[in-house]
Amino acid sequence: MSKYYLLLLALVSNFTFSQTNNNGEVKTKDIEAVILQDKSDPRALEILRKVNNNYLFNSPESLPSYSYKSYEKISLDFDQDSIKAYNDFITQRIDSLKRLPERPLKATERKDSIESVQFAKLAGQSKLFLWERASEILFSSKYGEKINILDNKISGLKEPLYELMAFRSNRTQIPKEIKEENRNLYRYFLTDSLDIDGRENYVIRFRQTNYRETADKKKFTGYIYVDKETFGLKKIESNSTIENEGSITSTWIYNGGKWFLLKEDYKLKLNNNLLNTGLNPDRKKNKEEKKRDHENTKKFGQYAYATADYFDFKTNINSSSKDFQGYTIDVKNSDGTLIDQYRTSELSKREEETYVTIDSLSSKYKLDRKAKALTGLLKGKIRVGIIDFDLARVIGYNKYEHFRLGAGIKLNERFSKYISPDAYFAYGIYDEKFKFGAGVDLRTSLQKNSFFRIEYFNDVMAAGRFTENLWNFRMKIMSSGVAINNNVFYRYQGFKVSYENDLTNGLTVNVAAKKSEEQSLFAYNYKDLGNQFDISSAVITLKYSPKSKNIMTPEGKFTYEQNFPEVYFNYEQGFKGLDGNFNFSRFDVLFTQNFKTKLGVTGIRAYGGLLVGDAPIWKNFTMNGLANGRNGLNFNLTSYLGFATMEGGKYFNDRFAGTYLTHRLPWYFKSFGKNVSSFDFIYRGVIGDMKNPEYHQFEFEKLDHLYNEVGLEWNNFLSSQFNLGFFYRVGHYNTSSFKDNFAIQFKLKLLGF
Incomplete structure (x- = not known):
C-alpha cells in the first residue's frame, strides 16, 4: 500500500x-x-x-x-x-x-x-x-x-x-x-x-x-x-x-x-x-x-x-x-x-x-x-523522527582525502520549532584524519527565514574555492566535484557566529563574524611568515532572486521554483587588530540569467573575484580546473563553475572574471525511448592576474591570459537521464597535444542549467 x-x-x-x-x-x-x-x-x-x-x-x-x-x-x-x-x-x-x-x-x-x-x-x-x-x-x-x-x-x-x-x-x-x-x-x-x-x-x-x-x-x-x-x-x-x-x-x-x-x-x-x-x-x-x-x-x-x-x-x-x-x-x-x-x-x-x-x-x-521522508529526499536529507540525516555528507571524493566518508545530523522542528542543533563528522581514507563540526540555529520567527547561528568547525578544504554561501542544494551538488583533481588543501579550525534574514521574498542577507586558525597542507611559505595563520574576519553575503518562488514551511523556507536572474555577492573583511595576522578585503560576485528567444534558450553565468591586501594563497582564487593534468584522457563530471580541460590546482589569481555561456538549439529529437534529446553549445572563459605571485612560495601559475574552452553537450544522451559533453581548449592555452586540449564530461540531467 x-x-x-x-x-x-x-x-x-x-x-x-x-x-x-x-x-x-x-x-x-x-x-x-x-x-x-x-x-x-x-x-x-x-x-x-x-x-x-x-x-x-x-x-x-x-x-x-x-x-x-x-x-x-x-x-x-x-x-x-x-x-x-x-x-x-x-x-x-x-x-x-x-x-x-x-x-x-x-x-x-x-x-x-x-x-x-x-x-x-x-x-x-x-x-x-x-x-x-x-x-x-x-x-x-x-x-x-x-x-x-x-x-x-x-x-x-x-x-x-x-x-x-x-x-x-x-x-x-x-x-x-x-x-x-x-x-x-x-x-x-x-x-x-x-x-x-x-x-x-x-x-x-x-x-x-x-x-x-x-x-x-x-x-x-x-x-x-x-x-x-x-x-x-x-x-x-x-x-x-x-x-x-x-x-x-x-x-x-x-x-x-x-x-x-x-x-x-x-x-x-x-x-x-x-x-x-x-x-x-x-x-x-x-x-x-x-x-x-x-x-x-x-x-x-x-x-x-x-x-x-x-x-x-x-x-x-x-x-x-x-x-x-x-x-x-x-x-x-x-x-x-x-x-x-x-x-x-x-x-x-x-x-x-x-x-x-x-x-x-x-x-x-x-x-x-x-x-515526510520522501519530501526530505527532495532536499537531500533522510528524516527519521526528530533527526534529519544529511545525504551530501555520506560520501565524497577529492584529490587530498581521496574518498571522504561521513555523516551529518540535524534536529528538526519536531524537536523544537525555534532551536535546531546539528553536527557532522568525516574521515579521509587517504589522509587518515577525522574532521568534524557542530552548530545550532536559533530561529527568531516562524513567518519567514530569520535565525542566528553559532558553529564550531575543524575541517579541510581546497584552496581558493569560490564562495558558495546561500547556494541551494542543486548548485552545491553540481559544484561538489570541483576539487576532484586539486590537491592544494588547507586545514581550518575555529568558531563562527552569523545572522540570516529574508528582507523580502527575493532578497536574503547573511552577516557573520568568524575566528579561525588556518594552515596549509602542502609545502608553502607566505612572505617568509610560515604556513599557519590566525584569521579574524567579518563576512556579509547578499542573494537577490526576485523571480524565484518560495513558501514557508515548519522546516523553514522552501524554494519551490528557482527562476532567473539571480545575484550572489560576498564581502569578507580580515582584521589584523583582533588577534588576526592580516588585513584584507575579499569580494566575489555571481550573476546568473536564463532567457529564451526564437533562436533557442540561452544561459549565462558571469562571475568574478578580487582580493586586496595581505592573505595566504587559499584566500586567493583558483580557476576551478577539473582535468587531471596527466597524459590520459580527461574525463570528469560537470561543475557549476569548472573547466573540463583545465588542470586542477594549477592556476591562482587575486583578481579574475569568468563567464559560462550555454545555448540550447531549438531542435529536439528522439533517439529511442520516451526522452527527448537536444544539443547545447557551451563556451567557458576566464582571465585574471596576481599582483605579487612571489609572495606565495609554492609551485603554481597565475592565469593572466584569456582561457577558453568550447563544447557541445548532448542532452538526454541516448534517451538516458545524463548529458554527455565534448570540450576543446582553444586560444592562448591551447597546446600541440590533442589529449591535453580535449575532455569528455558527464552531467546528471536533473541538475539543470
Whole structure:
C-alpha cells in the first residue's frame, strides 16, 4: 500500500499539469478527413507562429493586475471502466483461495496474507490517494504574483505537505505542443474551423513524429483550437500514441481581452502491475500455486488523475504592497475544514470513501512518516523522527582525502520549532584524519527565514574555492566535484557566529563574524611568515532572486521554483587588530540569467573575484580546473563553475572574471525511448592576474591570459537521464597535444542549467 502512495507523492511533488484541457461547449462542423503526411501543413505552422508571437499579449500577465481562484484535485485510482471488473476479480480470487487446502504458514506469511486481502478489498471501494487544494491567485505588474492557499486536504496525512501544496500548474506556461522548439516533434494539419462560445476557431490536428501510420484520422494524437480574431489558445486536447496510456486537455476563457486558463484535466498511466499476481505475491509459492496464479491473473492499470478549475476572474483590481508581503505562497488554512466551500463539483462516493479508508490506514502504514521522508529526499536529507540525516555528507571524493566518508545530523522542528542543533563528522581514507563540526540555529520567527547561528568547525578544504554561501542544494551538488583533481588543501579550525534574514521574498542577507586558525597542507611559505595563520574576519553575503518562488514551511523556507536572474555577492573583511595576522578585503560576485528567444534558450553565468591586501594563497582564487593534468584522457563530471580541460590546482589569481555561456538549439529529437534529446553549445572563459605571485612560495601559475574552452553537450544522451559533453581548449592555452586540449564530461540531467 505505502509504496504506491509514495509513488504518487513523488510524482506530484514535482508535478506540472502538462499543457492542455477541456469542457468548452463546442458546436462543431463535420471535420474533413486528412491524409497524413510526414510533414506539417504550412497553413497550420503559420497559425501557430502567430499564436507564439501573440502569446505574451494574450496572456493575463500583460494586464496591470488581476485575481482569480482555483480548485485542484489529484488522485490515484484504477481506470473507471475497470472498477467493476476489478471487484468481481477480487471476489472470485478470495472465494477460490478459501477452497484451497490449508497449509502451515509462518506468522509473517499469515500477516502478509491477511493484509493483502484487506488491501485488495479496500482498493475496490475507494481511490488509493486523494488530494485537494483551493487557492487565490493575485497578480500585479508592480508587485508580482501572490498565491494564498485557502485550504488543503490530503488523504492519510494529519499534517499538510507544504512541498506538495506548492506544486506548479501550467496556468502561466506556454503549452509544449505549440512551442517553436518542439515543432519537429509533431506534425500539424489545419483541418477546419468551428464555433466555440460564439467565437470562430481554427482547428489544428497534430500527431507525434514517431507515429508514421497514415490515412486513419483517429491516429491523430491531439487537437489545437485557436481563436481566429486574437490567435489566442482556446483549447488543446492531447492523447498518448499508446491506447489508454494517458490524456491531457486544457481550456482557456476570454476575459478582459485576455485568455485565462479555465480548466485542466490530466490522466496518466502509472503502472499495470498492482495485484496482478494474486493476493499475496510476496510469499514463496510452490510450482502449482505459481501456475494457478498465472492462469487466474488479470492486470488493472493504475492512473494518476488531476483536475484544476479556475474561476472568479477579476481584472484591474485594486492592490497594495500589503497584499504581496511575505513569500510567494502564504498558507491561510490547511486543515481541510474549508475545502468544501471551493469545490467546483461534489466528491464522488469513491472519493468520499478515500478519506475514510486511507485515513484509517495511515497510522498502520505510517504514511505521515514516509511522506515526510520522501519530501526530505527532495532536499537531500533522510528524516527519521526528530533527526534529519544529511545525504551530501555520506560520501565524497577529492584529490587530498581521496574518498571522504561521513555523516551529518540535524534536529528538526519536531524537536523544537525555534532551536535546531546539528553536527557532522568525516574521515579521509587517504589522509587518515577525522574532521568534524557542530552548530545550532536559533530561529527568531516562524513567518519567514530569520535565525542566528553559532558553529564550531575543524575541517579541510581546497584552496581558493569560490564562495558558495546561500547556494541551494542543486548548485552545491553540481559544484561538489570541483576539487576532484586539486590537491592544494588547507586545514581550518575555529568558531563562527552569523545572522540570516529574508528582507523580502527575493532578497536574503547573511552577516557573520568568524575566528579561525588556518594552515596549509602542502609545502608553502607566505612572505617568509610560515604556513599557519590566525584569521579574524567579518563576512556579509547578499542573494537577490526576485523571480524565484518560495513558501514557508515548519522546516523553514522552501524554494519551490528557482527562476532567473539571480545575484550572489560576498564581502569578507580580515582584521589584523583582533588577534588576526592580516588585513584584507575579499569580494566575489555571481550573476546568473536564463532567457529564451526564437533562436533557442540561452544561459549565462558571469562571475568574478578580487582580493586586496595581505592573505595566504587559499584566500586567493583558483580557476576551478577539473582535468587531471596527466597524459590520459580527461574525463570528469560537470561543475557549476569548472573547466573540463583545465588542470586542477594549477592556476591562482587575486583578481579574475569568468563567464559560462550555454545555448540550447531549438531542435529536439528522439533517439529511442520516451526522452527527448537536444544539443547545447557551451563556451567557458576566464582571465585574471596576481599582483605579487612571489609572495606565495609554492609551485603554481597565475592565469593572466584569456582561457577558453568550447563544447557541445548532448542532452538526454541516448534517451538516458545524463548529458554527455565534448570540450576543446582553444586560444592562448591551447597546446600541440590533442589529449591535453580535449575532455569528455558527464552531467546528471536533473541538475539543470
